[in-house]
Amino acid sequence: MSPTRELSLQIAFVVHSIGEYMGVKVHACVGGTSVKDDINLLKKGCVHIVVGTPGRIHDMMKKNFFKTDYLRLFVMDEADEMLSRGFKQQIQDIFKFLPGDV
Helix, strand or coil, X not given: CCCCHXXXXXXXXXXXXXXXXXXXXXXXXXXCCCHHHHHHHHHHCCCCEXXXXXXXXHHHXXXXXXXXXXXXXXXXXXXXXXXXXXXXXXXXXXXXXXXXXX
16 A cells, blocks of 8 residues: 555556566556446456555445455555555554454
8 A cells, every 4th residue: 555646556567567477466446547447356356466545445445345354464655654644544444454464
């Protein structure tokens, strides 16, 4: 998770480029893109890595499209930036969806 759409898209591109040879499927879950595409990909469960912004990630979790049952790792890039930008409540809400061992 990262604070901006641009950074999320950059991260998704780099992860896709690195993981391309291993068959890793990456999806950028950010605002300004089709919510339907996010829902369809997350429902299918064909994505290994989801990169996104707090708003869209929280929305997908809250609506039960982004299931965290098999989530192993949750990474926050520029966490200090997100907290200073007022994402504190959303981040706390996201953490409530995460399994205890993540």
